[in-house]
Amino acid sequence: xxxxxxxxxxxxxxxxxxxxxxxxxxxxxxxxxxxxxxxxxxxxxxxxxxxxxxxxxxxxxxxxxxxxxxxxxxxxxxxxxxxxxxxxxxxxxxxxxxxxxxxxxxxxxxxxxxxxxxxxxxxxxxxxxxxxxxxxxxxxxxxxxxxxxxxxxxxxxxxxxxxxxxxxxxxxxxxxxxxxxxxxxxxxxxxxxxxxxxxxxxxxxxxxxxxxxxxxxxxxxxxxxxxxxxxxxxxxxxxxx
Amino acid sequence: xxxxxxxxxxxxxxxxxxxxxxxxxxxxxxxxxxxxxxxxxxxxxxxxxxxxxxxxxxxxxxxxxxxxxxxxxxxxxxxxxxxxxxxxxxxxxxxxxxxxxxxxxxxxxxxxxxxxxxxxxxxxxxxxxxxxxxxxxxxxxxxxxxxxxxxxxxxxxxxxxxxxxxxxxxxxxxxxxxxxxxxxxxxxxxxxxxxxxxxxxxxxxxxxxxxxxxxxxxxxxxxxxxxxxxxxxxxxxxxxxxxxxxxxxxxxxxxxxx
Numbered sequence: 001x002x003x004x005x006x007x008x009x010x011x012x013x014x015x016x017x018x019x020x021x022x023x024x025x026x027x028x029x030x031x032x033x034x035x036x037x038x039x040x041x042x043x044x045x046x047x048x049x050x051x052x053x054x055x056x057x058x059x060x061x062x063x064x065x066x067x068x069x070x071x072x073x074x075x076x077x078x079x080x081x082x083x084x085x086x087x088x089x090x091x092x093x094x095x096x097x098x099x100x101x102x103x104x105x106x107x108x109x110x111x112x113x114x115x116x117x118x119x120x121x122x123x124x125x126x127x128x129x130x131x132x133x134x135x136x137x138x139x140x141x142x143x144x145x146x147x148x149x150x151x152x153x154x155x156x157x158x159x160x161x162x163x164x165x166x167x168x169x170x171x172x173x174x175x176x177x178x179x180x181x182x183x184x185x186x187x188x189x190x191x192x193x194x195x196x197x198x199x200x201x202x203x204x205x206x207x208x209x210x211x212x213x214x215x216x217x218x219x220x221x222x223x224x225x226x227x228x229x230x231x232x233x234x235x236x237x238x239x240x241x
Numbered sequence: 242x243x244x245x246x247x248x249x250x251x252x253x254x255x256x257x258x259x260x261x262x263x264x265x266x267x268x269x270x271x272x273x274x275x276x277x278x279x280x281x282x283x284x285x286x287x288x289x290x291x292x293x294x295x296x297x298x299x300x301x302x303x304x305x306x307x308x309x310x311x312x313x314x315x316x317x318x319x320x321x322x323x324x325x326x327x328x329x330x331x332x333x334x335x336x337x338x339x340x341x342x343x344x345x346x347x348x349x350x351x352x353x354x355x356x357x358x359x360x361x362x363x364x365x366x367x368x369x370x371x372x373x374x375x376x377x378x379x380x381x382x383x384x385x386x387x388x389x390x391x392x393x394x395x396x397x398x399x400x401x402x403x404x405x406x407x408x409x410x411x412x413x414x415x416x417x418x419x420x421x422x423x424x425x426x427x428x429x430x431x432x433x434x435x436x437x438x439x440x441x442x443x444x445x446x447x448x449x450x451x452x453x454x455x456x457x458x459x460x461x462x463x464x465x466x467x468x469x470x471x472x473x474x475x476x477x478x479x480x481x482x483x484x485x486x487x488x489x490x491x492x493x494x495x496x497x498x499x
Contacts, residue, residue: 005244078319180355180364187351187433187480188320194434202436 035060076102080214081188086181088146091158091174098185098214101173104142105237106210107230110182110191112149113161114199121223122205123165129207130171132231137238140212144173148182148193148201189219209233264301266291266493267417274373274383277468287373292366293490295345295408295419296427297357299336302346305357307334312353322350325483343407345425345488351480354428354489363491365430368475370492372468375422377415385468394467397423404486422467425488426474435476 034046037053037060052059076082082099089095109126111119126143133141145167147153153161158174161167177185186193193203207230209218218233271288306312313333317326327348329337336342351365358364366374378384378393385391397403397411404425411423421427478484 005247080318080320083318083320183431183433184352184355184480190433190479192433192436194431194436204436 035062037061076213077215079216081185081210081216082214084181084184084188086177086184088175088177088181089155091155091162091176093155096175101142101144102214103212104140105212105234106142106144106214107234108144108146108189108208108210109206110146110148110186110189110193110203112147112201112203113153113157114149115201118203118205118223122207123167125207125220125224125227127165127167129227129231129234132227133234133238137235138171140238141171141234142173143167143171144175146175146177146182146185148186148191148203150177150179150182152199189216209237211237264297264491265294267294268495269370269374269416269418272373272382274369274376276369276372277472285369287369289495290366290370291493291495292370292374292416292418293363293492294417296425296488296490297346297354298343298408299340299346300342302349302357303334303336303342305360309356309360312356317353319481321352321481322483323481325485326350326353328483339405341405341407343409344405345408345420347404347425347485347488348483349487349489350483351428351432351478355430357489358491361491363493365428365489366492367431368429368434371421371427371429372471374414374416374418377418379412379414382415391467394422398467398470404488425486426471426484428487428489429475432475432478433480435472 034048035050036046037056037058039053039056039058047060050060050062076099082097082102084098087095087097107126107129109122111122113119123145126145130138130143145158147158153176155174155176158176162172162174189206189208191204191206193201195201205221205223207220207227208216209220209230211217217237218230220227220230269287269290269292271286271290273284273286275283276285310316314327314330315333325348329340329348331337355365376383376385378387378390381387400423403423406424408424409419411420413419414421474487478487
């Protein structure tokens with residue numbers, strides 16, 4: 001009886017500890033120190049020991065593990081959409097994050113493929129923009145169509161939609177996300193939407209242009225509106241350098 | 242008899258510990274209700290869920306920031322919060338002098354509120370869930386037809402600086418939930434589903450060039466002026482706004498539908 005009692009007490013004690021500690025484990029981080037060149041001569045290269053940079057000969061600066069993470073993130077600005085960490089599937093069923101699109105100018109719109117009213121016109125607006133961009137600029141440009149309907153718009157459905165609408169070339173990117181990822185992304189674009197029935201959504205018609213660093217440069221609101229400014233913005237972004 | 246006594250003591254201890262880890266939640270029995278702004282079918286089904294009894298406090302939020310340094314004021318990305326984020330805190334991990342530990346957290350953006358709930362294994366409530374719980378008064382699950390219900394809420398809207406009060410300082414409603422009215426406004430998961438824009442007497446919900454299918458969405462309950470105020474606020478928010486009078490609480494689905 002005594003044995004049982006002590007076992008019980010120990011067990012309960014352990015359980016009570018466990019309940020609170022669960023979340024702590026993840027936050028523990030190892031503070032490895034490393035050194036990097038303040039001029040970033042070799043971009044992100046870090047050294048294990050102190051000394052001077054091989055290229056510019058400046059003294060290396062100490063960094064901790066945590067600091068180096070901050071540095072990497074700071075290469076994109078505070079307002080970049082590449083800070084979003086949600087996962088997406090392309091129509092080719094490839095898993096990506098938004099930051100995988102870094103380096104390209106992005107023209108983004110939110111649609112759903114069962115839409116009969118506004119989306120066909122939104123998609124047409126996107127195509128109208130695309131045909132007015134010279135072929136040479138397309139290399140650095142991606143037109144991204146994000147589905148607001150993760151349930152129905154599977155990667156397969158998006159692939160079919162792309163073929164139906166002759167948007168199958170590589171400048172067209174279709175993204176399928178999670179419900180929470182989509183909601184978050186819509187909030188970044190200030191797009192509003194509401195599901196009206198299983199196949200219908202009410203949503204804002206907004207086309208957004210982002211630069212290579214993922215910063216919002218221009219937004220076009222409405223359907224069939226004059227797209228001159230949008231095209232101007234895209235041309236400026238894709239012809240720089 | 243003795244081991245049983247000890248066992249009981251141990252178990253109560255265990256419960257008190259877990260209760261401290263997470264804020265208290267109560268079960269909300271689902272049902273149908275008619276929201277202010279609805280789908281064309283008018284009635285909306287709300288499934289069973291659990292909801293925090295109180296809004297998230299300064300104290301709990303401070304603990305969260307300590308564990309999640311990316312939400313410190315000095316670390317936060319502009320994408321995720323505007324310049325009012327935790328503006329009254331003395332430093333990254335210190336509340337302002339005038340702020341009570343048990344007052345609701347405000348000056349936080351939707352992004353951080355969402356992440357807070359995710360971190361607790363919960364989520365933000367949808368508008369429908371929030372409104373469903375909030376239409377109760379002390380005795381009735383749906384008190385919206387009562388004149389006193391609307392008057393009480395509206396009289397709160399006239400009171401200044403209620404966000405400085407401690408949680409639990411307003412009434413306990415039918416579901417045993419506190420502070421839905423009378424303390425702070427609260428973020429909802431899908432606040433961006435309110436499709437109104439601009440000057441709401443003129444171009445409400447009929448901006449068919451901006452909103453697809455917008456004509457399907459209109460107000461159903463013209464009596465509920467207080468709800469109009471809430472929807473108007475939601476319609477005017479952007480996810481990165483950190484507003485002085487806007488806090489949040491979390492909910493949890495029951496059937497793992499998420």
